[in-house]
Amino acid sequence: MRITVFSRGPSLYSTRRLVEAGKARMHWTEVTDHALCSPFLAQGNTAILLDGKPLDLPQVAIPRIGANITARGASIIRHLDILGVPHTLNADALMLARDKMSCLQVLARNDVPIPQTILCFSTREARLAAKRMNSYPVVVKLLESTHGVGVALATTPFQLERIVEGFLRFQDRVILQEYIAESRGVDIRAFVVGDRVVATMERRATGDEFRANIHRGATARAVQLSPEDEALVLKAARLVGVEIAGVDLLPSQRGPLLMEVNASPGLEGIEAATGVDIAGAIIDYAVSKVST
Known part of the structure; x- marks a missing residue:
């Protein structure tokens, strides 16, 4: 073929x-x-x-x-x-997954647990949004970002304004999210192919870094999802419409929070951590679309 x-x-x-x-x-x-x-x-x-x-x-x-x-x-x-x-x-699924706020709106509408998130179009809005969150630090994100680029942690109002001002030079909007301190720089990446989770890894940030991205020096190890968490991951990928997805969960005191559905997830870190032939699973899935 x-x-x-x-x-x-x-x-x-x-x-x-x-x-x-x-x-x-x-x-x-x-x-x-x-x-x-x-x-x-x-x-x-x-x-x-x-x-x-x-x-x-x-x-x-x-x-x-x-x-x-x-x-x-x-x-x-x-x-x-x-x-x-x-x-x-799917083209529409790609566009949705790349817009972090739109993606989270779809997930929230369908009762998927997500972090507290506020969309801001100006520094003033961001300052008011941070007050509503009622505590620092606050996570600031560009709507389109990858490998942790365009994601920053503001620990003071002054730092928040400087970060937001910088981000708004690249895009006309930013999102503010609550900082989940209890996650301690750890998140879970589940790799979905079709209607199944084929591999899962825990990523752990190193040093003072809060972003658990492999490209940021995070370490990774294979983990097993609970049936409830696996169902949550598959639900999120299905709602966004992404067939091959990297779905990120953040542990919190109120249970796992859905952070992102990645439409072009990388294979290197998760194949190395889990030993799973994810590339092979993707090829098999692609071929199955022809036969069906």
């Missing part, structure tokens, strides 16, 4: 592992840079152009959309729909 992985970086660990897993299963697996792709529409001649030439269409596609070209990636995915090419990432 011919499989195309849409990815900006063929040398990235996650992309390489998908290609390796595909080839190990005797599939023709190739990488296409979606930053070089353009949707083309014409009566009776619709195509995806790669460097100006029609792309040879795969039997199934695995989109790994870069955070800085989300809109372009969503457009490519919608074009795959027009062309009848099965794939593993």
Whole structure:
């Protein structure tokens, strides 16, 4: 079977592992840079152009959309729909997952436990929002962020204003969230493929860092979710509509809180921590979409 992985970086660990897993299963697996792709529409001649030439269409596609070209990636995915090419990432789900506030709104509406969160469009709003939270520190986030970039901890009103002012130069909105002190820099990343959790790891921040991201030096180990937490993870992924998802839980005194549903989760940290062939599970899932 011919499989195309849409990815900006063929040398990235996650992309390489998908290609390796595909080839190990005797599939023709190739990488296409979606930053070089353009949707083309014409009566009776619709195509995806790669460097100006029609792309040879795969039997199934695995989109790994870069955070800085989300809109372009969503457009490519919608074009795959027009062309009848099965794939593993819904365009609307990608856009929803990349907007942290919109994602949390969908989860909250469906009774998924989340941290206290306030959307702010100005420094003044952020200052008032922090007062409502009634305690410092406060977590400040850009709506689109990855690997912990665009996430900061404000410990004083003055620091809050400086962080918000800086973030608002990049986006027109920020979100403030309560700081869950009892988590002690620990979170849980569950990796969902289709309708099952295939691997789970606990990430632990090091030193004074509060962000439990592997790219920030966090350590990781394999853990097992309780049936209740697994059901929560699958519910969150289903509500957002992401078929291959990294779902992040934060432990708290009132139970696990849903932090994020990641639409293009990395494989390196969780495969190393758990020993699970997640790339293989993704390839098998992609192939199953063709046979069904």
